[in-house]
Every structure is written in C-alpha cells, then in structure tokens.
Amino acid sequence: MRDKKRRTGIKNSTSDVVFNVIIIIICVLLVIIFLYPLYFILVASFSSPAAVAKGQTLLLPKGITMIGYNEIFSNKAIWIGYRNTILYTFGGTFFSLLLTLPAAYALSRNDFAPRSAFMLLFTFTIFFNGGLIPTYLTVKGLHLDNTIWVLMVPFCVNVFNLIISRTFFQSSVPKELLEASQLDGCSDFRFFIQIALPISKALVSVIGLYYMVGYWNEYFRALIYIRNENLRPLQLIIREILIQNQSFGSNQTFSSADATLAQKQELLKYGVIVVSSLPMIIIFPFVQKYFEKGVMIGSIKG
Amino acid sequence: MKGLDATNYGGSIAPPHKTVLEKVLFSFKKHYQLYLMILPALILLIIFYYVPIYGLQLAFREYDPIKGLTGGTWVGLDYFKRFVTSFQFQELIKNTLSISVTSLVIGFPFPIMLALIFNTIRKESRKRTLQTIAYMPHFISAVALVGMVRVLLSPSTGLWGHLHVLLGLDAVNLLAEPSKFSWLYAFTNLWQNAGWNSIIYVAALSGVDVALYEAAKVDGASRFQQMIHIDIPSLVPTIVILLILNSGFLLNVGFETVFLMQTSANLAASEVISTYTYKIGIKSNQLSYSTAIGLFNNAINFVILLIVNFISRKLSDTSLF
Numbered sequence: 365m366r367d368k369k370r371r372t373g374i375k376n377s378t379s380d381v382v383f384n385v386i387i388i389i390i391c392v393l394l395v396i397i398f399l400y401p402l403y404f405i406l407v408a409s410f411s412s413p414a415a416v417a418k419g420q421t422l423l424l425p426k427g428i429t430m431i432g433y434n435e436i437f438s439n440k441a442i443w444i445g446y447r448n449t450i451l452y453t454f455g456g457t458f459f460s461l462l463l464t465l466p467a468a469y470a471l472s473r474n475d476f477a478p479r480s481a482f483m484l485l486f487t488f489t490i491f492f493n494g495g496l497i498p499t500y501l502t503v504k505g506l507h508l509d510n511t512i513w514v515l516m517v518p519f520c521v522n523v524f525n526l527i528i529s530r531t532f533f534q535s536s537v538p539k540e541l542l543e544a545s546q547l548d549g550c551s552d553f554r555f556f557i558q559i560a561l562p563i564s565k566a567l568v569s570v571i572g573l574y575y576m577v578g579y580w581n582e583y584f585r586a587l588i589y590i591r592n593e594n595l596r597p598l599q600l601i602i603r604e605i606l607i608q609n610q611s612f613g614s615n616q617t618f619s620s621a622d623a624t625l626a627q628k629q630e631l632l633k634y635g636v637i638v639v640s641s642l643p644m645i646i647i648f649p650f651v652q653k654y655f656e657k658g659v660m661i662g663s664i665k666g
Numbered sequence: 667m668k669g670l671d672a673t674n675y676g677g678s679i680a681p682p683h684k685t686v687l688e689k690v691l692f693s694f695k696k697h698y699q700l701y702l703m704i705l706p707a708l709i710l711l712i713i714f715y716y717v718p719i720y721g722l723q724l725a726f727r728e729y730d731p732i733k734g735l736t737g738g739t740w741v742g743l744d745y746f747k748r749f750v751t752s753f754q755f756q757e758l759i760k761n762t763l764s765i766s767v768t769s770l771v772i773g774f775p776f777p778i779m780l781a782l783i784f785n786t787i788r789k790e791s792r793k794r795t796l797q798t799i800a801y802m803p804h805f806i807s808a809v810a811l812v813g814m815v816r817v818l819l820s821p822s823t824g825l826w827g828h829l830h831v832l833l834g835l836d837a838v839n840l841l842a843e844p845s846k847f848s849w850l851y852a853f854t855n856l857w858q859n860a861g862w863n864s865i866i867y868v869a870a871l872s873g874v875d876v877a878l879y880e881a882a883k884v885d886g887a888s889r890f891q892q893m894i895h896i897d898i899p900s901l902v903p904t905i906v907i908l909l910i911l912n913s914g915f916l917l918n919v920g921f922e923t924v925f926l927m928q929t930s931a932n933l934a935a936s937e938v939i940s941t942y943t944y945k946i947g948i949k950s951n952q953l954s955y956s957t958a959i960g961l962f963n964n965a966i967n968f969v970i971l972l973i974v975n976f977i978s979r980k981l982s983d984t985s986l987f
Contacts, residue, residue: 377888379888379889379890380888380889380890383786383888383889383890384889387783387786387787390783391783391787391796394780394783394796394799394800395796395799397857398799398800398802398803398857398861399799399802401814401818401825401857402802402803404818404825405814405817405818408817416823417822417823419827419828419831419832422825422828462706463706463707463710464707466703466704466706466707467703467704467706467707467708469703470700470701470703470704471704473697473700475697476697476700477693477697478693482704482708485708485711486707486711489711489715489716491914491967491968491971492719492964492968493715493718493719493964494715494717494718494719494720494721494722495718495722495943495957495960495961495963495964496940496943496944496947496948496956496957496960497724497943497947497948497953497956497957497960498717498718498719498721498722498724498735498957499714499718500947500948501718501721501724501734501735501953502713502714502717502718502721502735503714505734505735506713517710518710518713518714519710519714520710521707521710521711526707551699552697552699552700552703553699553703556703577804577805580807581805581806581807581808581809583807583808583809583922584921584922588944588948599807599808599809602809602810602813603809603926605813606809606810606812606813606816606817607809607812607813607816607926627823630817630820630823633813633816633817634817636810636813637810637813637814637817640807640809640810641805641806641807641810644805644806645802645805645806647805648798648801648802648805649798652794652797652798652801655865
C-alpha cells in the first residue's frame with residue numbers, strides 16, 4: 365500500500381534519492397559481508413588444494429576436484445556422526461514439540477488459574493540455574509549419561525520457545541472459538557488437538573525449526589555426556605577434524621610431499637564445513653514465510 | 667501480564683466462597699486436562715533444573731562420591747574464598763567482562779540498524795532475499811563457525827592472508843594474539859547473529875501504524891526523517907527490554923564458541939569463567955570448587971539483572987518484571 369501511494373503521489377525529493385542510493389550501497393555491502401565467506405568456503409571445498417593455498421580461488425573455483433568430498437564420504441566416523449545427528453535431531457524435535465506445545469497451550473489459557481505460578485517457575489530458570497556440575501551429577505545420578513536419551517529428553521523444553529508459543533496461542537486462538545466449543549462439550553484435549561494446533565501451523569513450523577537447528581548444532585552436551593564413540597553426533601566428529609587437528613600443518617618444516625598433505629587437510633576442512641552446515645541452511649527458506657509477523661510479535665514481553 | 671481473571675469461563679458455576687483447599691480441588695477437577703498437558707514439561711523442569719538448583723549446596727560442601735550431591739561435609743564459604751583469592755580470579759573476571767562488553771557494544775546496535783535498513787526496502791521479494799542472506803550464518807554450528815574462522819583467518823593459506831597479500835601487507839595470526847581475542851570473538855558473533863537478532867526489531871517495526879508514515883509524508887518528511895522520527899522511537903521499548911536481558915548475561919560468555927576458539931597462544935585472554943568451570947569440574951574433577959565458581963558467576967549475573975531492571979523501571983517505565 366505504501367509504495368503504490370509513493371509512486372503515484374508526491375515525487376521523491378533529492379534527499380530521498382540520496383537516501384535510496386545510500387541504502388542500496390549498504391545492502392550490497394551487507395550481501396557481500398554475509399555471503400562471501402560462505403561462498404569462499406564452498407568454492408575452496410572443490411578447488412585444487414594448491415590453488416586455494418596460493419589464493420587463486422578468491423572469485424572462481426580453480427582445478428575442480430572432488431578428492432575432498434571423496435575422502436569425507438569414505439570416512440566411517442562421518443557417517444556414524446551423520447546417522448546419530450539425524451536421529452537426535454528428529455527424535456529431539458519430536459519430544460520437544462510433544463512437550464512444549466501442550467504446556468504452552470495450557471499456560472496461554474486465561475481461565476487456568478495457576479498459569480502465572482507455573483510461568484514463573486519456568487522463566488526463573490532462564491536467569492538462575494544449577495550450573496554445569498550439579499546438572500551433570502543429576503543426569504549421571506539417573507544413569508542417563510552416555511545414552512542417546514540425554515541428548516533428546518532432559519532438556520527438550522526450551523523456555524524461550526515455550527514463551528513464544530504461549531504468546532502465539534494467546535493472541536491467535538480466538539476466545540470465542542473456545543467458548544463455543546466448550547458449550548458443545550468439547551474437552552480441553554480435543555480443543556487443543558483439533559482446533560488450536562491446526563490454526564497454529566506457522567508456530568509449529570517456526571518452533572520446530574528452532575528446535576531442529578538446536579539439535580543439529582548441539583555439541584556441548586554431547587561433549588560432556590557422551591563417551592561412547594558410536595553415539596557421538598556429527599559436531600563432535602567434525603570438531604576433531606576442524607579444531608583439534610589444527611596443529612597438523614603448523615610448527616614443523618614439511619618436505620614437499622608433506623606440504624601437499626597439509627593442503628589436503630585444509631581441503632578436508634572446507635568440505636567438512638559445507639557438509640555439516642548445508643542441511644540446516646537449505647531448510648530455512650522453506651520456513652521463512654512464517655517468520656516475524658505473527659510468531660515474533662509480542663513474544664518479547666509476555 | 668493481565669493477572670488472574672476472576673470472572674473466568676464457567677465462573678458462574680464456581681461456588682462463591684470456599685476454602686483454599688476446596689478452590690484447589692475445584693481447579694484440578696475443572697482443568698485436569700490442562701494440568702496433564704503441562705505435567706510432562708513440569709516434571710522435566712523439576713528434575714533437570716530445580717534438583718540441580720537444590721544441588722547447588724555442593725558449593726558449600728566437600729564432594730563425597732558415595733553420598734552424592736548433598737551428603738558431603740559442610741565447609742561453608744571455603745571454595746568461594748579459594749576462588750576469589752586464586753591467581754586466576756582477576757584474569758577470569760577481566761577476560762569475561764572484556765569479551766562480553768566488547769560483544770555487547772559491537773553486537774547490540776547492528777541488529778537495530780539492520781532492521782531499519784530492511785524496513786526501508788519497499789520491494790517485498792528483495793527484502794525477503796536480503797533477510798534470508800542475513801539470517802543464514804545463524805544456522806551454522808559453533809564448531810563449523812570456529813572451523814571457518816580458523817581456516818579463513820590463517821595468515822598463510824586463508825582468505826585473511828590472501829587479502830593481505832593483495833594489499834601488500836603482512837598478516838598477523840589473529841587467533842594467536844591475546845590482545846585481539848575479544849574483538850575477534852565479538853566480530854565472529856556479530857557476523858553469525860546480527861541478522862538473526864534483527865528479527866525481533868523487524869517484528870516491532872511491522873507493527874507500526876502505516877497512517878503514521880502517511881501523515882509524515884503529507885507534512886513533507888523525507889524518508890530519512892521518517893526513520894529518525896517514526897521507526898527509531900517505535901523501537902525504544904524493545905531496545906530497553908533487550909538491554910536489560912543482555913545485562914543479566916554480562917558475566918555469561920557462552921561456552922561453545924569461546925571454548926572452540928581457544929588456542930594455547932591466546933589462552934591468557936580467552937579463558938573465561940564458563941570454560942574454566944568446565945575444565946576444573948569435568949576435566950580435573952574438582953566438583954565442589956567448580957560448582958562454587960558457577961554459583962558465584964550466576965549470583966553476580968542475577969544481581970546485575972535486578973539492579974538494571976530496577977533502574978530501568980525508575981527511569982523509563984519499561985522493565986522485565
């Protein structure tokens with residue numbers, strides 16, 4: 365609406381033209397800043413390692429090769445990591461939604477008297493918690509450490525997501541609908557499943573995405589609780605390649621054969637970054653239409 | 667918060683005067699399904715958040731592997747004294763504060779500016795594309811992000827080195843420079859989260875009444891003036907709330923990114939309270955000492971939050987609680 369008026373109405377003043385030019389320049393700069401590092405990594409991941417090391421791939425790939433990806437995908441640990449991460453991501457997101465959404469719905473009901481007390485109980489943990497060791501000992505005491513469950517169940521309710529969901533239910537499930545269905549004898553369960561959830565598709569997509577990304581990228585809990593090699597998620601495995609092998613290429617004088625080995629190691633790093641990040645980056649645009657309006661409004665102060 | 671609604675649904679059925687017990691029973695009976703919906707989340711909350719809070723007494727006790735969290739000998743404030751007088755104390759506080767203040771100063775204004783810029787783009791498709799690009803880095807994991815930082819900033823083979831060669835300069839290894847660490851962390855964080863953190867401001871701006879812009883235009887306000895006089899004032903409440911929230915995490919530098927960015931060369935500047943707690947607790951198994959450090963950290967954060975919230979309520983009427 366705004367732009368139609370602007371085109372037919374008052375002509376842009378000079379200051380507006382200057383303003384527009386400045387905005388366009390800033391936007392171009394922003395695109396470069398956000399996108400170029402990702403582009404460089406992608407290009408480097410399938411260019412010849414020597415060309416990357418010499419800085420010949422700043423704009424376009426050179427000496428295209430797949431040895432990096434071949435090596436990555438013939439690595440058993442990567443596959444185990446992938447399998448585990450997919451399990452944790454889907455399982456975790458399932459539990460998270462299963463617990464967060466009904467709780468958020470109950471907390472959104474004005475007629476549910478204890479909701480403020482429950483809300484306080486949840487919100488308090490954002491600002492104050494037991495910290496690393498007491499939590500660790502609690503998990504250990506329940507023998508959940510070194511199992512797949514510790515990554516999917518104990519911490520599956522995120523309080524921020526709970527607040528966002530509650531606010532969404534509050535503002536987008538009409539009270540009249542609830543009153544009408546209560547008159548028809550509809551129970552709270554049924555109302556939640558058959559009416560509140562279907563009209564909250566945007567919320568479910570956005571919260572589901574938040575959770576998925578969280579599980580996919582999780583490494584701290586795995587670092588603390590998982591010791592079994594076969595249960596390690598992808599992030600722990602790529603950490604070994606990316607962070608802990610850091611000293612691989614430095615500190616020593618290499619013969620020429622070693623130098624190519626070091627370059628190949630770098631190539632692997634570029635590839636691993638791409639392989640581990642791509643799934644989440646691809647998923648996001650599908651959910652983006654639900655963002656901002658609707659889901660985020662009013663979520664900040666509930 | 668709207669507070670408790672006295673005339674709720676079915677309020678007419680509710681008996682008018684009853685004892686507390688009867689009221690509770692009535693609430694259970696009427697809303698048992700809502701209670702059931704909240705119950706699983708509540709159980710996890712109690713076991714995995716409130717039991718550890720109860721377990722914080724470990725900070726005042728000697729850890730006893732057999733008697734567990736709450737059974738060791740009471741030692742009072744011994745562990746806190748040990749921490750405050752230890753030689754790492756000053757360095758840890760200094761590092762933590764310098765990293766979090768640098769990140770706040772650099773990281774706080776940018777999302778606001780991004781949202782203002784998004785808001786000036788009139789073509790919907792263009793706006794959405796730009797937003798998608800700005801949000802993208804948020805989806806990269808801490809491990810991959812720090813992996814990127816390490817390969818890109820390598821002075822010999824990375825982008826950082828190549829750019830210096832193009833300009834004919836010598837590149838320093840930023841990851842090995844303690845004096846650069848807080849900046850490096852702040853900018854890494856900025857790149858990853860500036861776009862994402864702008865979402866909340868974009869949402870606030872999308873709630874601004876269109877009539878305001880129309881009126882401003884009739885009065886001859888340029889687009890820049892509209893931004894200054896309409897957009898920015900409408901963001902102030904959100905800005906204040908987020909500032910209060912952030913202040914509550916001033917001594918909470920996130921573990922993940924810092925831990926991964928640590929190198930033996932930059933450790934003097936990159937060891938922060940959370941990484942130290944991890945090393946003392948999980949790595950060297952001094953469970954009580956680590957708990958005490960964590961509690962010390964948490965308590966100070968909480969106090970800062972309360973103070974800032976109080977000041978803000980007095981000054982601007984905007985507060986978290």
